[in-house]
Amino acid sequence: MKLNLHNVEFVKSAADPSGFISDGLPQIVFAGKSNVGKSSVINCVLNRKNFARVGATPGRTVHINYFKVDRKAYFVDLPGYGFARVSDAEKKRWAVLMETFFRENDSIALGVLIVDARHEPTADDKMMARWFLEYGRPMVVLANKVDKLNKTEALSCPARIGEALGLPEGCTVLPFSAEKGTNRGALISMIEKIP
Numbered sequence: 001m002k003l004n005l006h007n008v009e010f011v012k013s014a015a016d017p018s019g020f021i022s023d024g025l026p027q028i029v030f031a032g033k034s035n036v037g038k039s040s041v042i043n044c045v046l047n048r049k050n051f052a053r054v055g056a057t058p059g060r061t062v063h064i065n066y067f068k069v070d071r072k073a074y075f076v077d078l079p080g081y082g083f084a085r086v087s088d089a090e091k092k093r094w095a096v097l098m099e100t101f102f103r104e105n106d107s108i109a110l111g112v113l114i115v116d117a118r119h120e121p122t123a124d125d126k127m128m129a130r131w132f133l134e135y136g137r138p139m140v141v142l143a144n145k146v147d148k149l150n151k152t153e154a155l156s157c158p159a160r161i162g163e164a165l166g167l168p169e170g171c172t173v174l175p176f177s178a179e180k181g182t183n184r185g186a187l188i189s190m191i192e193k194i195p
């Protein structure tokens with residue numbers, strides 16, 4: 001699917017399942033912990049400075065944001081997880097929202113799981129990876145903020161992260177930098193491979 005990345009519009013924010021979009025268009029879903037750079041990755045792909053908001057208040061993006069690209073697909077910015085100062089009630093709300101999102105959504109064409117290249121994947125990262133895999137969705141993992149690693153660390157991070165997440169054979173981990181645009185082209189070609 002070739003997408004004109006210049007033709008993009010914000011569609012809506014969904015705070016609960018009644019707001020989910022299910023119009024049959026493929027959805028490319030960006031997931032990851034709070035502050036890992038989900039919105040920055042979307043901005044990077046779209047070549048925009050501040051389209052998907054880049055938050056000064058991490059953990060506050062509690063809604064699912066839908067962007068329509070070229071009238072052919074959605075980029076879906078999921079709310080971040082793992083932010084320390086969130087109440088148990090908020091965490092529960094997030095988990096139920098995510099569970100419902102995956103269960104009721106047969107339009108997820110690609111999951112883009114964003115983790116921090118510098119750190120071990122968290123328990124929540126592993127849960128998110130399992131959701132994509134259990135629901136049979138193709139997934140790519142971005143090891144974001146790779147600009148903060150030295151060359152040797154940058155080379156070894158995909159294998160380290162893939163192993164920690166227990167990824168199956170053939171599931172790619174791309175070293176990525178939303179800030180520098182590292183592997184932007186590789187991510188776009190994966191999006192273009194969606195039928």
Ligand SMILES: Nc1nc2c(ncn2[C@@H]2O[C@H](COP(=O)(O)OP(=O)(O)OP(=O)(O)O)[C@@H](O)[C@H]2O)c(=O)[nH]1
Nearest residue numbers: 034035036037038039040055059061080177178179
């Ligand atoms: N150095 C570096 N910083 C980055 C990169 N990507 C994002 N950041 C920074 O990380 C911070 C968080 O980025 P966001 O895109 O808002 O992260 P998010 O995952 O959307 O955060 P929430 O919506 O709050 O969950 C910002 O200060 C970004 O500038 C990157 O590749 N390299």
Ligand SMILES: [Mg+2]
Nearest residue numbers: 038039055061
């Ligand atoms: Mg965000």
